Amino acid sequence: MTAMNATTEPLVKARNVHKAYESLEVLKGIDLDVMPGEVVVILGPSGSGKSTFLRCINHLEAIGRGSIMVGGEQIGYRLKGDRLVKLSANAIARQRSRIGMVFQQFNLYPHMTVLQNIIEAPVGVHGENRAAAIENAERLLARVGLSDKVHSYPRQLSGGQQQRVAIARALAIRPQLMLFDEPTSALDPELVGEVLNTMRDLAEQGLTMIVVTHEISFAREAADRVVFMDDGHIVEQGKPDDVLGNPQHPRTKAFLARFL
Amino acid sequence: MSTQHTTDVSPSGDASVRDVANAHTPFRYDRLILWLAVGAVVANFAWIVANNENFGWPVVRQYFFDPTVMQGLYVSLGLTVVAMVLGIALGLVLAVARMSTDRLASTLSAWFVWFFRGTPLLVQLIFWYNMSTLFPVLSISIPFGPTLASWETNSVITPMTAAIAGLALNEAAYMAEIIRGGLLSVDRGQGETAEAFGMTRARSLWRVIIPQAMRSIVPPTGNQLISMIKATSLVSVIAMADLLYSVQSIYNRTFEIIPMLMVAVIWYLLITSILNVGQGYIERYYSRGDRRTGNDGPAEKPAATALAEEASH
Numbered sequence: 001m002t003a004m005n006a007t008t009e010p011l012v013k014a015r016n017v018h019k020a021y022e023s024l025e026v027l028k029g030i031d032l033d034v035m036p037g038e039v040v041v042i043l044g045p046s047g048s049g050k051s052t053f054l055r056c057i058n059h060l061e062a063i064g065r066g067s068i069m070v071g072g073e074q075i076g077y078r079l080k081g082d083r084l085v086k087l088s089a090n091a092i093a094r095q096r097s098r099i100g101m102v103f104q105q106f107n108l109y110p111h112m113t114v115l116q117n118i119i120e121a122p123v124g125v126h127g128e129n130r131a132a133a134i135e136n137a138e139r140l141l142a143r144v145g146l147s148d149k150v151h152s153y154p155r156q157l158s159g160g161q162q163q164r165v166a167i168a169r170a171l172a173i174r175p176q177l178m179l180f181d182e183p184t185s186a187l188d189p190e191l192v193g194e195v196l197n198t199m200r201d202l203a204e205q206g207l208t209m210i211v212v213t214h215e216i217s218f219a220r221e222a223a224d225r226v227v228f229m230d231d232g233h234i235v236e237q238g239k240p241d242d243v244l245g246n247p248q249h250p251r252t253k254a255f256l257a258r259f260l
Numbered sequence: 261m262s263t264q265h266t267t268d269v270s271p272s273g274d275a276s277v278r279d280v281a282n283a284h285t286p287f288r289y290d291r292l293i294l295w296l297a298v299g300a301v302v303a304n305f306a307w308i309v310a311n312n313e314n315f316g317w318p319v320v321r322q323y324f325f326d327p328t329v330m331q332g333l334y335v336s337l338g339l340t341v342v343a344m345v346l347g348i349a350l351g352l353v354l355a356v357a358r359m360s361t362d363r364l365a366s367t368l369s370a371w372f373v374w375f376f377r378g379t380p381l382l383v384q385l386i387f388w389y390n391m392s393t394l395f396p397v398l399s400i401s402i403p404f405g406p407t408l409a410s411w412e413t414n415s416v417i418t419p420m421t422a423a424i425a426g427l428a429l430n431e432a433a434y435m436a437e438i439i440r441g442g443l444l445s446v447d448r449g450q451g452e453t454a455e456a457f458g459m460t461r462a463r464s465l466w467r468v469i470i471p472q473a474m475r476s477i478v479p480p481t482g483n484q485l486i487s488m489i490k491a492t493s494l495v496s497v498i499a500m501a502d503l504l505y506s507v508q509s510i511y512n513r514t515f516e517i518i519p520m521l522m523v524a525v526i527w528y529l530l531i532t533s534i535l536n537v538g539q540g541y542i543e544r545y546y547s548r549g550d551r552r553t554g555n556d557g558p559a560e561k562p563a564a565t566a567l568a569e570e571a572s573h
């Protein structure tokens with residue numbers, strides 16, 4: 001897509017990102033650019049730091065070294081002259097407010113109906129008009145195929161339905177960037193398809209997405225670029241056909257061998 | 261499809277005989293005898309108490325709605341409500357402070373709870389009441405600096421303010437721990453999700469975490485409320501005319517100690533019974549959206565929720 005166009009600025013610019021939990025180094029220098037409209041799938045063995053990297057992008061985790069820029073703003077910090085200062089909690093909340101996130105465990109608000117889940121951030125954070133937010137929520141629910149569940153509570157839905165509501169909820173904030181952390185890993189195999197189809201639609205409509213998943217088929221069909229992470233490093237990246245069809249790094253080869 | 265299975269499988273007996281819907285519960289004679297025996301003991305005890313002249317039932321009846329008793333009852337109820345509301349509000353602030361990443365806030369909160377839980381309520385009340393002997397003048401001033409405003413302690417600390425301060429601060433310490441427990445019981449992913457969607461910490465507490473914490477906060481708070489009603493009787497030692505103090509003032513005159521105490525006991529029991537019922541309603545409200553309670557969605561869309569219920573089983 002636009003990835004090769006030198007005139008466009010990357011939407012996400014991660015530089016030399018390091019992250020450690022106490023003495024455990026989880027990210028050891030990640031460099032990654034994501035162009036507007038690009039769909040990047042991150043693959044890698046368990047514990048390689050994929051979730052951690054995703055959570056650093058919207059500052060759910062603070063990074064130890066390096067920098068992350070989203071939409072031209074440095075996440076969590078601000079340049080004051082030539083001094084870098086930490087942002088306040090409320091300023092960070094504002095930076096996050098256009099980054100949608102979908103979690104492995106759905107994390108819908110169980111005490112709210114599907115509709116309330118979706119309009120909570122648009123109305124409460126972005127100050128959208130309630131009626132307009134409801135209209136938008138109904139449109140999004142139709143898009144994920146759940147128009148009949150508007151007034152259900154999350155516990156009354158199947159896992160696949162809950163995850164599609166979670167996707168609608170993330171779309172409701174009109175995100176410039178969507179982060180997916182293993183959105184299908186907690187689902188029964190027969191429910192994975194409905195969620196992946198929804199995500200494929202979003203990818204086709206030009207939403208910028210970073211997706212951590214173990215679904216190789218999704219990576220092959222929907223990704224513009226596949227990034228392979230191992231032990232806190234990006235060891236290989238490129239077009240899906242190249243990385244998946246003809247991996248160069250031994251770790252990538254070993255990882256992909258399990259899916260053949 | 262189930263009938264097909266049962267006819268195939270049942271080794272002996274007809275399928276309809278095996279159907280548990282037709283099962284009989286054997287009559288338990290031993291349980292019946294136990295019920296009768298316990299019933300007889302309770303009835304006998306009630307009979308003895310009702311006919312024991314020392315309880316002075318006519319006196320109980322005579323004073324049950326006595327103006328002095330009623331006045332005391334209002335004071336007890338009013339104190340309970342005010343102390344409880346203040347205690348819950350301050351308890352919430354303390355709980356949030358205790359859980360915050362701000363070291364100063366969490367340390368101050370921990371000390372507060374340590375002090376007010378660690379000393380007897382009766383002693384705290386007496387201290388508040390005798391504040392003027394410790395600090396004759398109360399003033400607002402810059403630490404080690406000039407004084408901005410000051411009051412005579414005796415004009416500020418009446419039995420009423422001493423009682424409210426003592427009960428509310430003590431209650432806040434207990435409520436802080438109850439609320440903190442409730443907040444901790446909510447899945448961490450919930451607060452994280454709210455944050456990821458750009459909610460401020462205050463908003464995520466108010467909209468996402470506290471409503472879910474209420475399910476585990478309400479039952480112990482009901483306990484606290486009932487304890488509080490009885491704890492208000494302690495304020496009689498600082499000459500606050502609550503329910504207990506007013507029946508005492510009557511029996512100090514008439515020497516009908518037991519009948520007057522019975523008046524107070526029956527009133528306390530009546531109030532706590534009403535509160536038990538109220539607690540049940542509140543608990544049901546906060547468990548909405550929980551499938552285990554069979555609680556449906558809002559009434560306007562019964563068909564959709566019924567469908568969803570079916571699909572989820």
Ligand SMILES: Nc1ncnc2c1ncn2[C@@H]1O[C@H](COP(=O)(O)OP(=O)(O)OP(=O)(O)O)[C@@H](O)[C@H]1O
Binds near residue numbers: 047048051052053
């Ligand atoms: N909050 C934490 N405290 C300490 N260690 C952590 C924490 N979160 C993650 N880790 C560690 O960081 C490492 C990377 O975790 P991460 O969740 O990013 O892996 P992942 O690539 O997403 O794996 P998976 O595919 O299993 O989800 C793991 O070794 C994990 O134990």
Ligand SMILES: [Mg+2]
Binds near residue numbers: 050182
């Ligand atoms: Mg992970």
